[in-house]
Amino acid sequence: MATSAFKHRDVKDQPGFGAMAIICLLVLYVPILILMIWSFNSGSLVTHWEGVSLQWYGVALQNEDFHNAAKNTLIISITATLVSTTFATMAAIGMTRVKAWRGMGASFMVINLPLMVPEIITAVATLSFFALLAGKLDLNFGIGNIIIAHTVFCIPFAYMPIRARLEDMDLTLENAAADLYATPWNAFRRVTFPLMIPGILSGLALAFIVSFDDFTITQLIAGPGQTTLPLYIWNQIRRPMTPEINAISTILLLVSILFVSVSFLIARRRSK
Amino acid sequence: MAAGQTAIEAKGVTKQFGAGPDAVKALDNVSVSIRENEFFTLLGPSGCGKTTLLRLIAGFDFPTEGEILLYGQDIAPLPPFKRPVNTVFQSYALFPHMTVAQNIGFGLEMLGKPRSEIDARVTQMLQLVRMEELRNRRTSQISGGQQQRVALARALAPAPKVLLLDEPLSALDAKLRKDMQIELKRLQHETGITFIFVTHDQEEALTMSDRIAVMSKGNILQVGSPRDIYDRPSERFVANFIGETNFLAGEMAGVSGGEASVKLTGGSVITAGIPEGLKPSGKVTIVVRPEHADLVQGETPADLRGVLENVVYFGTDTHYYVKLDGSPEPFIIRQQNTRGGGQGFARGDKVGIALEAHSAQVLRD
Amino acid sequence: MAKALSKAEQVARAMEGQQMTRNRWLSMPAVLFITVFGIGPLILMFIYSFLVAAPYGGVVWKFTTDAYVYFLFQADIFDGTLQFAPDFLIIYFRSFVFALITTGVCLVLGFPTAYFMATRPPSQRNWWVLLITIPFWSNLLVRTLAIMFIIRDQGLLNGFLIWIGVIDKPITLLYTDFAIVLGLLYSYLPFMVLPLYSSLEKFDFRLVEAGFDLYATRRRVLWRIIIPIARPGIIAGCLLVFIPALGAYVTPLILGGGKHLMIGDLIAQQFGSGRNWPLGSAQAFILMAAVLVALYFYVRNTSGKVTHGH
Numbered sequence: 001m002a003t004s005a006f007k008h009r010d011v012k013d014q015p016g017f018g019a020m021a022i023i024c025l026l027v028l029y030v031p032i033l034i035l036m037i038w039s040f041n042s043g044s045l046v047t048h049w050e051g052v053s054l055q056w057y058g059v060a061l062q063n064e065d066f067h068n069a070a071k072n073t074l075i076i077s078i079t080a081t082l083v084s085t086t087f088a089t090m091a092a093i094g095m096t097r098v099k100a101w102r103g104m105g106a107s108f109m110v111i112n113l114p115l116m117v118p119e120i121i122t123a124v125a126t127l128s129f130f131a132l133l134a135g136k137l138d139l140n141f142g143i144g145n146i147i148i149a150h151t152v153f154c155i156p157f158a159y160m161p162i163r164a165r166l167e168d169m170d171l172t173l174e175n176a177a178a179d180l181y182a183t184p185w186n187a188f189r190r191v192t193f194p195l196m197i198p199g200i201l202s203g204l205a206l207a208f209i210v211s212f213d214d215f216t217i218t219q220l221i222a223g224p225g226q227t228t229l230p231l232y233i234w235n236q237i238r239r240p241m242t243p244e245i246n247a248i249s250t251i252l253l254l255v256s257i258l259f260v261s262v263s264f265l266i267a268r269r270r271s272k
Numbered sequence: 273m274a275a276g277q278t279a280i281e282a283k284g285v286t287k288q289f290g291a292g293p294d295a296v297k298a299l300d301n302v303s304v305s306i307r308e309n310e311f312f313t314l315l316g317p318s319g320c321g322k323t324t325l326l327r328l329i330a331g332f333d334f335p336t337e338g339e340i341l342l343y344g345q346d347i348a349p350l351p352p353f354k355r356p357v358n359t360v361f362q363s364y365a366l367f368p369h370m371t372v373a374q375n376i377g378f379g380l381e382m383l384g385k386p387r388s389e390i391d392a393r394v395t396q397m398l399q400l401v402r403m404e405e406l407r408n409r410r411t412s413q414i415s416g417g418q419q420q421r422v423a424l425a426r427a428l429a430p431a432p433k434v435l436l437l438d439e440p441l442s443a444l445d446a447k448l449r450k451d452m453q454i455e456l457k458r459l460q461h462e463t464g465i466t467f468i469f470v471t472h473d474q475e476e477a478l479t480m481s482d483r484i485a486v487m488s489k490g491n492i493l494q495v496g497s498p499r500d501i502y503d504r505p506s507e508r509f510v511a512n513f514i515g516e517t518n519f520l521a522g523e524m525a526g527v528s529g530g531e532a533s534v535k536l537t538g539g540s541v542i543t544a545g546i547p548e549g550l551k552p553s554g555k556v557t558i559v560v561r562p563e564h565a566d567l568v569q570g571e572t573p574a575d576l577r578g579v580l581e582n583v584v585y586f587g588t589d590t591h592y593y594v595k596l597d598g599s600p601e602p603f604i605i606r607q608q609n610t611r612g613g614g615q616g617f618a619r620g621d622k623v624g625i626a627l628e629a630h631s632a633q634v635l636r637d
Numbered sequence: 638m639a640k641a642l643s644k645a646e647q648v649a650r651a652m653e654g655q656q657m658t659r660n661r662w663l664s665m666p667a668v669l670f671i672t673v674f675g676i677g678p679l680i681l682m683f684i685y686s687f688l689v690a691a692p693y694g695g696v697v698w699k700f701t702t703d704a705y706v707y708f709l710f711q712a713d714i715f716d717g718t719l720q721f722a723p724d725f726l727i728i729y730f731r732s733f734v735f736a737l738i739t740t741g742v743c744l745v746l747g748f749p750t751a752y753f754m755a756t757r758p759p760s761q762r763n764w765w766v767l768l769i770t771i772p773f774w775s776n777l778l779v780r781t782l783a784i785m786f787i788i789r790d791q792g793l794l795n796g797f798l799i800w801i802g803v804i805d806k807p808i809t810l811l812y813t814d815f816a817i818v819l820g821l822l823y824s825y826l827p828f829m830v831l832p833l834y835s836s837l838e839k840f841d842f843r844l845v846e847a848g849f850d851l852y853a854t855r856r857r858v859l860w861r862i863i864i865p866i867a868r869p870g871i872i873a874g875c876l877l878v879f880i881p882a883l884g885a886y887v888t889p890l891i892l893g894g895g896k897h898l899m900i901g902d903l904i905a906q907q908f909g910s911g912r913n914w915p916l917g918s919a920q921a922f923i924l925m926a927a928v929l930v931a932l933y934f935y936v937r938n939t940s941g942k943v944t945h946g947h
Contacts, residue, residue, distance in 0.1 A: 011842075011846055011849055012756040012842050012845055014749070014752060014753075014855055014859055015855065017750075017752050020746060020749035020753065021749060021750040024769075024826065025768060027746070027826065028769070029768075031780070031784050031787050031823065032780065032783050034783065034787065034793060035779070035782065035783040035786055038786065086666075090664070090667065091663060091664040091666070091668070093663050095661075095664050097660050098660040099658060101658070101661045107664050107668045110672060110675075110676065111664075111668065111671060113675060114671065114675055116928070117928070118880065118901070118924060120884050120886040120905060120921070121679070121884065121904070121924060122675070123905070124904055124918070125678035125679050125681065125682040126678045128682050128908075128914065129678035131695060132681060148674050152671055155667050155671060172365040173367060173368075175332050175352070175359075175365065176359070177378070177382075178331070179332075179352050179353070179427075180353075180378050180379035180426070180427075180430065182382045183353055183382075187353075190378075209774050213774075213776040213778075215776075215777065215778045215887055216886050230776065233778055234778065237782065237891065245782070249776075249783075256774055256775040257771050260771050260774045261767065264770060
């Protein structure tokens with residue numbers, strides 16, 4: 001019995017595992033696909049299919065609330081992405097191109113801390129923090145509050161691929177630059193930095209996705225008029241639903257897919 | 273060998289890694305001087321300190337003690353980008369985001385040379401390493417051997433006073449390695465630049481070098497021409513590291529004309545060279561290369577006597593293993609087959625060994 | 638004899654002092670930013686958990702341990718005596734059970750998937766990784782919404798079950814415990830597959846051949862060779878699912894319909910309609926402690942791990 005199985009299979013194969021992998025993919029994708037398909041429903045109910053149409057995309061894109069949410073989202077995520085990636089890039093250099101220093105381990109932990117704390121805890125803690133600032137010091141940065149909160153958890157996401165890139169880089173290349181008369185600044189400008197770019201792009205993409213998609217933290221700290229796209233969807237769910245929500249969800253999903261794929265392709269190209 | 277001007281001189285260089293009880297001395301009070309236009313090889317097993325010495329000359333590390341002089345000027349405190357010395361790295365370290373031409377021109381660009389001069393020099397270098405047609409290729413699109421040539425051209429382009437080569441051939445296959453050995457010799461000859469070459473491959477060192485320094489455990493044991501090193505090793509380690517060899521015990525019988533008379537355990541007296549500065553006395557060890565000994569019939573007068581233990585045929589030559597009277601190690605003799613070797617003797621024969629005159633060497637034990 | 642440093646070494650150290658030491662300051666913006674805006678709030682919340690709740694949200698700066706007391710007890714309305722009230726504990730326990738079930742099912746589904754991915758030819762592997770990575774980074778709210786579409790009364794699942802005749806009228810799935818666990822499972826499945834894959838990818842499959850050579854069957858090779866070696870990846874995957882599932886907020890919020898709570902919603906509630914920030918802070922810290930225990934377990938289990946492969 002076992003022998004006949006051996007004849008036809010690679011030794012590595014485990015029976016049934018392939019089927020399980022397919023089931024996993026179906027589990028992951030079928031709900032998303034159904035959500036997307038319903039965004040093309042021409043009827044106004046999310047329960048009854050009437051025909052194919054793009055009308056709900058039109059409704060969504062003409063909605064002023066959607067415009068405001070999209071604008072807020074872009075302001076927040078682009079700012080948070082740029083600031084966090086800059087900080088993360090500097091930190092990655094400061095922790096790989098350096099003589100080991102006291103406090104380096106602790107700094108590494110600090111940078112990765114936002115990844116370990118459950119999001120809801122970060123959310124309520126940040127809420128308390130900004131409430132205190134507003135109450136005691138009369139400090140309120142408006143949408144800046146959200147940007148600050150996003151920057152905190154974007155830093156480790158941007159940091160990971162940049163640091164990995166610097167660690168994979170052959171240090172001999174930097175030695176070779178110095179050997180060929182490049183001053184430390186020139187060696188950085190002409191060799192280290194250009195080779196870091198794929199890592200930085202990956203970092204930018206990941207920071208953007210996590211900021212763009214954030215719901216929990218934003219929901220707790222956002223004030224009136226600071227609705228982002230995920231918050232907008234949340235507000236829609238609590239009303240009678242129309243396929244407009246599917247259309248907006250589809251747009252959000254496509255943005256995520258785009259950025260993940262870009263980041264993934266960059267990472268794949270660099271590993272070649 | 274013309275005694276040229278000294279290009280690089282290391283004076284009492286020590287390099288220690290770590291501190292306290294964990295400290296490791298990678299180089300221990302090393303002094304050596306390397307002449308202008310010389311192909312100088314640092315030879316030794318891994319961990320002997322050869323690469324450390326090279327890195328100190330390049331400026332990637334700094335000596336704990338001692339000086340490194342380049343044409344009389346101490347360069348040890350200078351960072352690498354201020355030293356007129358270039359390196360060919362073991363991994364080549366070509367910049368992957370630049371073309372072949374950009375790689376070769378990098379050093380000149382960093383020196384602030386005008387574009388036209390850089391372009392001309394790059395063209396000249398590409399011709400030198402015979403790679404003109406690959407000028408605008410990415411370094412990832414060329415073969416290992418071609419990358420090797422680009423690395424050479426890149427290091428030679430700024431016309432360094434000294435070129436350092438860190439096991440540059442180790443990643444190539446045997447055939448390509450042979451070609452590159454010849455190529456390197458040609459480049460050294462054409463450019464007239466001093467080459468300092470690091471390798472653990474004794475054959476490579478013997479073929480290419482003007483002079484060789486054999487290193488072990490952070491020390492330079494012997495410096496000399498390939499022939500010196502091979503025929504007249506001054507230390508047991510050198511003799512062992514380079515080629516097969518025979519060690520014989522003996523007693524000093526006197527010194528005349530710079531050569532020692534050594535009385536072997538078997539009774540015969542032979543002459544042997546003396547390493548520089550050594551005043552041997554009492555019991556000594558001498559070394560004889562397998563090709564400097566002849567096998568003779570048992571009855572003929574001979575320096576050593578024993579029983580033929582094994583005969584191994586090697587195509588061009590034959591190796592005889594002789595069990596000497598009163599010695600556990602077999603004595604090895606290598607005879608060219610063209611000269612009638614490989615015939616007339618059989619295992620178990622009682623044989624004599626005649627040593628070639630002046631072929632033995634006293635070791636600095 | 639105390640040796641003075643050589644001149645070269647002195648200069649070299651001075652240079653390192655300039656370049657290689659100067660670089661450390663580059664870490665400071667990130668570290669300071671997270672310290673002030675990430676760790677600062679956590680410390681503040683710890684302080685809040687020992688303060689008195691203000692009537693309309695926020696705190697009164699007066700020390701008390703009430704928040705931790707009321708985590709377990711309730712004051713009697715009439716005489717003010719404390720009575721054991723396990724309501725919060727029950728929610729913590731529920732969350733713990735939900736997270737455990739989620740982790741278990743994710744492992745059962747994820748391990749074969751990761752193994753299958755790791756045994757594909759390299760060119761196919763990349764596509765598999767991308768397919769798992771996309772949901773990993775996709776909007777959690779939207780993905781939860783997608784599950785809601787499937788399991789509501791008129792959703793695909795009920796429709797399918799009626800069509801094949803298993804049931805004749807829709808069963809209520811939405812706003813149940815089942816819905817929450819299904820949502821958690823769906824949300825965190827990629828978090829299990831990816832770490833498992835990266836540990837199996839490095840696996841030296843010649844060991845499998847060695848196992849067969851020594852008369853093991855396929856399943857025995859799996860249990861006796863592959864799974865023990867993949868243990869660090871399995872532990873990492875389980876934690877990556879367990880920790881966020883334990884603190885889940887969005888999933889129970891949408892799929893539990895506000896009635897079936899988990900810790901995350903409980904905490905958020907204290908900062909919202911509950912208007913008891915100190916109690917919310919205390920609850921958050923109890924959750925944080927549970928997470929730290931889990932992380933400690935992880936560090937202890939992986940610090941002595943054996944590396945394998947090439």
